[in-house]
Amino acid sequence: MDQFIMQPIGFVSSPYQDQTAIPKGLGAKHETEGKLNILPALEAGLTDIEGFSHLYVLWAFDRTEAGFNLMAHPPSDDRPHGLFTTRSPRRPNPIGLTVVELLGREGSSLRVRGIDMLDGTPILDIKPYLSNIPAEKLRRGWLTEAEARKI
């Protein structure tokens, strides 16, 4: 079986010290500011990044109980849903994905808004956010239904 070994390119500096502090569920706003501290040896890879308003951050769930259930219980609904339709941290591969707004850079440290990771979370990759799906084409499945039930 193929295996891929990933190593951190840096670590998140976040005000969240434990999972219970992270806003979750319907209407949770992710406007928390924090830093992406990239390893100094990789700083040149950030050249020109100031021109981008938003970034994808790929990171590792490093403090999540091992294993996963194929049906997940997301905090935004009282019904279970297929794991791959949720952002549950317990997944076959422990990769998290967050879109952040880039506020500034100091050397190899990026100041960002939209942090939803724990302090010290290992960062695996940063990619530019380049395009949107037009809102009128976007369907959000069970999440839309869960929102409607809560109104």
Next chain:
Amino acid sequence: MDQFIMQPIGFVSSPYQDQTAIPKGLGAKHETEGKLNILPALEAGLTDIEGFSHLYVLWAFDRTEAGFNLMAHPPSDDRPHGLFTTRSPRRPNPIGLTVVELLGREGSSLRVRGIDMLDGTPILDIKPYLSNIPAEKLRRGWLTEAEARKI
């Protein structure tokens, strides 16, 4: 140093047998259809996925030369740019990220539009695409400048 070992949750079925066949650079359209063949043992994790119009696919660059340069030469520009502002396949961690439109599901196989991976590419994760960055807030850095120079 922390390490994270990733294994495929499935494989891409794509018309692209080699890198040169994949549209790249400015104006490249990614409307190619293909399949995400998830391992049958994980099929329950796809429950309810039909309600979502778009998905994030995280996948592994499994046929890319090892190593990376911190300055990359993207096909959309004749100037080099910081690796983390590009989608270069040669990165510290070989993770690719593609947004696809979900066209249909047959068991553990998802028919999608927007494939830009090679045939047989290992899939690491699937996540729901839930929200957009408003277009008026989006800045695309050197890519916007490169487009302006080509007009």
